[in-house]
Amino acid sequence: MTKITREEVKKVAYLARLELNEHEINNHAEQLEKIMEYIKQLEKIDTYDVPCTTRAIEVVNVFRKDEKKNSDCTEELLDLGPSREDKYFKVPKIINE
DSSP states (O other), rough: OOOOOOHHHHHHHHHOOOOOOOOHHHHHHHHHHHHHHHHHHHHHHTEEEEEEESSSSSSOOOOOOOOOOOOHHHHHHHHHSSSTTTTTOOOOOOOOO
């Protein structure tokens, strides 16, 4: 694997519209090189029989039974609004006819 060059970092920074100073260019080149070395190590691991996963810990939905509940709080809810008319919220007119 080739070394990440300063020119490659500059090119990627340019394409990403990032302004990097000389220190940042050197720093990113070193960090990217370390990341590539780590990937090289991971590629050596045999994962032939390892099943694919999307999460490190399996997530399971907890379901509850849907139950119909009667609720008669219409008046209380309508009273919370700024204005009402019969069983509806009254709002300012926003469309001209």
